[in-house]
Amino acid sequence: MTHCTACQTPVTQNFCPNCGQAALLKRIDGPYILHEIIHVVHFEKGILYTIKELLIRPGESVQNFINKNRSRLVKPIIFIVISSLIYTLINSFFHIEDGYMKIEEANPTSIGIMMQWIQNHYGYANILMGVFIAWWLKLFFRKHLYNFYEIVIMLCFTIGMGMLIFAIFALIQGLFHVQVMQIAGIVGFVYMTWAIGQFFDKTKIKSYVKSFFAYVLGMISFFVVVTIIGTIADLIL
Numbered sequence: 530m531t532h533c534t535a536c537q538t539p540v541t542q543n544f545c546p547n548c549g550q551a552a553l554l555k556r557i558d559g560p561y562i563l564h565e566i567i568h569v570v571h572f573e574k575g576i577l578y579t580i581k582e583l584l585i586r587p588g589e590s591v592q593n594f595i596n597k598n599r600s601r602l603v604k605p606i607i608f609i610v611i612s613s614l615i616y617t618l619i620n621s622f623f624h625i626e627d628g629y630m631k632i633e634e635a636n637p638t639s640i641g642i643m644m645q646w647i648q649n650h651y652g653y654a655n656i657l658m659g660v661f662i663a664w665w666l667k668l669f670f671r672k673h674l675y676n677f678y679e680i681v682i683m684l685c686f687t688i689g690m691g692m693l694i695f696a697i698f699a700l701i702q703g704l705f706h707v708q709v710m711q712i713a714g715i716v717g718f719v720y721m722t723w724a725i726g727q728f729f730d731k732t733k734i735k736s737y738v739k740s741f742f743a744y745v746l747g748m749i750s751f752f753v754v755v756t757i758i759g760t761i762a763d764l765i766l
Contacts, residue, residue, distance in 0.1 A: 576611075579603045583690045588727025591683045595675075605685035606656070612689040613652035616696040623703030625710060639766070640759030647755070651692065659684035661754070662747025669739040670729050687724040691717040718744075 531552060532538065533545035540552045555561055579602045582590035594602050602608075620626055626648065647654040663680040675683075698713030721744055726737035 575601060576603050576608075579608065579686075580690070580693065583686055583724070586727070587687060587690070587724035588729070588731055591686050591728055594686075595679050595682065602686070605682045605689070609655055609659075609685040609689035609692070610652035612692040612696070613655055616692045616699060617649070617651055619696050619699045619703065623699065625699045625702055638759065639762035640756055643755050643759050655688045655692065656685065658748060658751045659688055661751040662744055665743035665746045665750070666725065666729075666740070669743050670736075673729055675729075683725070683728050687721055687728075690724065691721050694720060 531540050533540050533548065533550050533552070534554075535550040536545065536548045538545050538547040540546070543552050544550065545552065579590075582602065590602065594605075603611075659681055663677055663684055666680050666684075667677050694717045695710075695713050698709045698716070701707065702709050722737055722741045725740035725744065729740070730736040
């Protein structure tokens with residue numbers, strides 16, 4: 530018998546019955562580091578499976594994650610951060626956005642700095658934007674039983690897929706020099722509307738109409754708040 534190094538509970542098996550700490554810690558080496566990297570991005574939990582499910586049945590997949598089984602899909606926050614990072618890396622390598630959304634100011638303003646931060650940190654910015662979209666969705670679908678936080682989780686999955694759609698089109702434009710990012714915007718917008726509508730009630734057309742307006746109003750609200758905060762900051766400074 531040994532004792533857990535974390536809580537001093539007697540341990541007779543491979544893991545502590547009290548806190549779950551391993552009885553024998555593995556030595557930190559190359560395989561350990563590789564395993565930790567894989568664990569962080571959750572490839573071992575099926576990122577390809579998550580993408581497939583979100584492509585063909587997003588509403589049902591997220592419903593199952595919320596209500597039944599949370600072990601099959603990649604964790605939502607990790608998913609949106611990783612998918613946004615993939616797009617950011619592709620964009621940085623091919624300089625896709627320099628042709629249509631490059632932010633440059635002779636005299637930097639707070640609004641410009643905030644917009645630049647959004648452009649450089651899509652993962653975190655998408656989570657923040659999701660909060661605004663979730664507020665409108667909660668308003669439009671108030672008769673449904675999903676709470677605000679469950680709607681945010683749904684948006685982490687759907688916005689994450691939207692970023693992967695942008696990443697694919699950005700890769701095509703970077704490799705073949707074909708201007709397709711405008712098409713990516715349309716495809717991503719259609720997917721978001723469809724996926725959100727599927728989540729609430731896939732049988733009713735009004736679900737997709739509400740999803741469309743909630744998504745648009747959420748994006749507008751987000752950038753309005755950013756503009757207001759930036760303007761106030763400039764006035765104070």
